[in-house]
Amino acid sequence: MYDYLIVGGGFAGCVIAERIASQLGKKVLIIDRRNHIAGNAHDYYDNNGILIHKYGPHIFHTSSKKVWDYLSNFTEWIPYEHTVMAVVNGKKVPVPFNLNSIEQVFPKKIASKYQALLLEKYGYGLKIPILKLLENKQEDLKVIADFIYQNIFYGYTLKQWGLKPEELDFSVTSRVPVFISHDNRYFQDTYQGIPEKGYTELFNKLIKNKNIEVLLNTDYKINSSSIKFNKLIYTGPIDEYFDYKFGKLPYRSLHFDFKTFKKEWFQEVAQVNYPNDFDYTRITEFKHFHRQKTKATTVAFEFPQEFELGKNEPYYPIQNVSNNDLYNRYKKESEKLKNTIFVGRLAEYKYYNMDQIVGVALMKFDKEIAK
Ligand SMILES: Cc1cc2nc3c(=O)[nH]c(=O)nc-3n(C[C@H](O)[C@H](O)[C@H](O)COP(=O)(O)OP(=O)(O)OC[C@H]3O[C@@H](n4cnc5c(N)ncnc54)[C@H](O)[C@@H]3O)c2cc1C
Incomplete structure (x- = not known):
């Protein structure tokens, strides 16, 4: 019997798991339907030894000392300030x-x-x-x-x-x-960086606790009846939890076309945007984040597309008045449930940055779990 079942091994789920395990000494099971932890921040080494952000470039930036100090317990940081160029009339x-x-x-x-x-x-x-x-x-x-x-x-x-x-x-x-500035940095936050050994390694440290177990390839909808637990922390899509009874919440999805080139560098910065040409929006060259020294380089061409359930991933909530209204109907339903907390970008239908969701998870722990 677990004290908590946590659905989703992204920042929302793993930060709360870490707090419950380390501060309350309670038993936690994290399940994720993917075959890895770290949610959309997951990274891995490709065949050329380049650290790839599987779900698109993730740059950590925050002005919250609390969030920065908290994550710094689990990683060292490579100083990295993101710069982005856009191609306009042939010029970057x-x-x-x-x-x-x-x-x-x-x-x-x-x-x-x-x-x-x-x-x-x-x-x-x-x-x-x-x-x-x-x-x-x-x-x-x-x-x-x-x-x-x-x-x-x-x-x-x-x-x-x-x-x-x-x-x-x-x-x-x-x-x-x-x-209105000559500052070319994409973000101006006080703290900016990339986890020294990558995000997945940060997550490995975050959940390294004898009170935390992880089950991958495990979908809540399929497996929850066979798991015994007292309380639920749910970070998956809120409409899915309620079997889409009010309708589906729209999302934007993405397709990443990863290509490796046999040359040292592909472009001068990690991200180049193409607002006016091609079907892709941007090209990301991952080596820039860790300044890796390799002979080849891997880039991702990013193609936005409609989200279709079962076909691709729900990446960005499409926030507008009618979608927010639909979300609020689900939120009202979720508030009727006892011993269940909905948190995270999918459960709250919000465009959270990583630092924001870490801040929200810490706050939820303090106010709703440890109280
Ligand atoms: C392309 C892209 C680029 C981004 N870049 C940045 C950036 O540069 N900087 C930044 O700060 N933020 C960035 N973000 C935002 C960042 O990804 C989110 O803040 C973060 O992932 C939110 O964490 P989460 O735990 O709420 O959700 P997620 O990371 O999505 O984790 C939710 C997990 O729940 C699992 N799950 C869902 N339903 C179920 C179920 N039924 N059963 C089991 N498991 C389930 C999913 O598989 C997933 O692993 C970016 C997002 C995208 C899409």
Whole structure:
């Protein structure tokens, strides 16, 4: 008999498992239907010895000292600050689009004019969501806003989400703002890095406790009746838990085309975006994260696609008013259940970054489990 059954071996499930096992000394079983732990943060070495992020590039960044200190108990970090370039009219420009990007795409005199206008209007260091920038009435600001919208956001969002930027929840489009700065880093958080030995190794340390057992290739829906437990922590899709009784929650999925090239480097940074060309949105070259020295290199071409149950993975919740309403109906149902906690990106239908879900898991433990 287990004190807790935890469905899902991603950050939400494993952080809570670690807390219960180490702080309460209770017995935990983690099950995951995949053949590995670490959820979407899972990484592995390919045939060329390159550490690959199986479900797309995962860069750790946070401004929460609590989260950083907590994870630092289980890993050392390689300092890594993510830089992203986007190909616009054949040129590679920094993303988030910033004052340096303007210099790359406009002749010097015009670039200076736009930079001065943006600095005057917003001040140095401000981050502005593109849809806010588009609200400008001043003629030149409208021109630069339209340029950025058309060349950086429109095509990328259409490929990524199958929707125009204005059809998405504001919280999604504002994740990558326009940055009035010369800072080319993708994130400005206080703490940034990649686990020294990779995410999977971090997870191995996280769940190394005599009170924790793990069963892989084990689906909750198929196996739960044969497992004896007192309380349930569920990090899988909330609509699936309730057998889709109100309907399916829509997700966006991805297909990764991994290719190895017999050359040392493929591109100058880990991530290059293609907002306007090709069917893929971005190419990730994994070697950059650990600065691995190998003769070959592996990259992933990332193709967004519709999520189809049983065919591909639910990656991103498509947050808009009607989908959030549907989620809230499931949430109400979940609140009626005793001894069951729903947490994580699939169970809460939220676009969580890793640091956010670690913070939420720690908070859930303190407030709802250890209380
Ligand atoms: C392409 C991509 C890139 C990302 N990049 C970053 C980044 O750079 N930085 C960042 O901070 N965050 C990033 N994220 C977000 C990050 O992946 C999430 O924050 C994190 O995975 C959330 O952890 P979780 O435990 O909630 O969910 P998951 O990691 O998805 O774990 C849930 C687990 O539950 C299992 N499960 C589901 N249903 C069942 C069931 N019925 N039975 C058994 N097991 C089940 C699943 O197999 C899965 O392993 C990215 C996400 C994606 C999709």
